[in-house]
Amino acid sequence: MNSPDQGSATKGRPEAIKAVPVRHPGRWVGSVIVAVLVAMLIHALVFNKAFQWHVVGKYLFDSTIISGLVTTLELTALAMIMGVVGGVILAIMRLSPNPLLSGSAWVYIWLFRGTPVLVQLLLWEFMGSLWPRLSIGIPFGASFWSESTNQLIPVFTAALLGLGLNEAAYMAEIVRGGIQSVPQGQTEAAHALGMSQVQTTRRIILPQAMRVIIPPTGNETISMLKTTSLAYSISLVELLGAAHDIYSRTFQTIPLLIVASIWYLFLTSILTVIQYYIERYYARGANRVLPPTPLQRLRALFARRAPRPSEPDVVTGAQGGGHQ
Structure with a gap:
């Protein structure tokens, strides 16, 4: 039997709230529309013979395509290395108190971000028309070494210079933004503890700045992978150029573009x-x-009950109640 105290406590307790889930009809309508569009897309991909999937499978691992793929990977990797290194140097120059260094970096960034990358590629390709020979020597005097510009800057080098130097301008702003995102007080505190500028940069600034630098740098790398397709305009056969060379002979344009x-x-x-x-x-x-x-x-998708990373642990009740 319940004691009178327990009965009075039960009578004074508020009734349980009957929670009714909020209905979202717009979600169901949107889901139906998306499902219909996906079904239409799958139907078009499967039953439209113009895609010529057998031709796609034939040329997917063709030697010409693989050769162009390797060129694309090499150009992407080297251009990003040049862009990251150049961007770090330019960012340091932009943050320098020296007006000559900061001004020169600003002009570089303004020039390379303000002109299309395709125009820069074409300028590097036709650099020989401006300077037929490149030389090293005394300024306005005798030269110790000279070489033909066209020999010194072949097609791959022209594409690398055009993409890499252009990327350096964008990476400079990304790196500068990451460094400036670290509060100045942390640098001052590190110096107060006796850390040198190099130690402060390596242990305090960079670990925090990288959280800001990495996401846009990853986006720039993915963008660079696709931007290498512009190199075909200066006769460098990369991935898209290899596909173009094949469909210009076979006239199977759509399948090669799909490849x-x-x-x-x-x-x-x-x-x-x-x-x-x-x-x-x-x-x-x-x-x-x-x-x-x-x-x-x-694993969480197929598990019976997997809490989300940001979901707090549920505290069980005093009487041993667990997850319902």
Whole structure:
């Protein structure tokens, strides 16, 4: 039997709230529209014979396509290395108190960001028309070494210079923004503890700035992968150029463009995964709970009950109640 005290406590307790889920008819309408569009897309891809999927499978691993793919990867990697190194140097110059250094960096960034990258590629390709020979020697005097510009700057080098120097201008602003995102007080505190400028930069500034620098740098790398297709305008046979060379002979334009698109999507997906793990690495110390990896997401998807990373643990009641 319940005691009188327990009965009075029960009578004074408010009734349980009957929570009714909020209905979202717009979500159902949107889901139906998306499902219909996806079904239409799948139907078009499967039953439209103009895609010629057998031709796509034939040329997907063709030697010409693979050769162009290798050129694209080489050009992307080298151009990004040049862009990152040049961007760091330009960012340091922009932050310098010396007006000559900061002004020169500003002019460089203004010039290379203000002109199309295709125009820069063409200028590097036809550099020989401005200076037929490049030489090293005394300014306005005798030269010790001279070489033909066309021999010194072949097609691949012209594409690398055009893409890499242009990327340096964008990376300079990304690096500068990342460095300036770190509060000045942390630098002053590090100097007060006796750290040198190099130690402060390596241990205090860069670990925090990288969280700001990595995401746009990953986007720039993915963008660079696709921007290399402009190199075909100066006769460099990369991935898209290889596809163009094939369909200009076979007149199978759509299948070869699909082949190039499949490889671009594949490489972009790999770069996206790499970027995710790098961002996750530098998120340590900034987030209490790291975002789940793709494998962890898959395990949580098929698990019976998997709490989200940001979901707090449910505290059980005093009488031993658990998850309902």
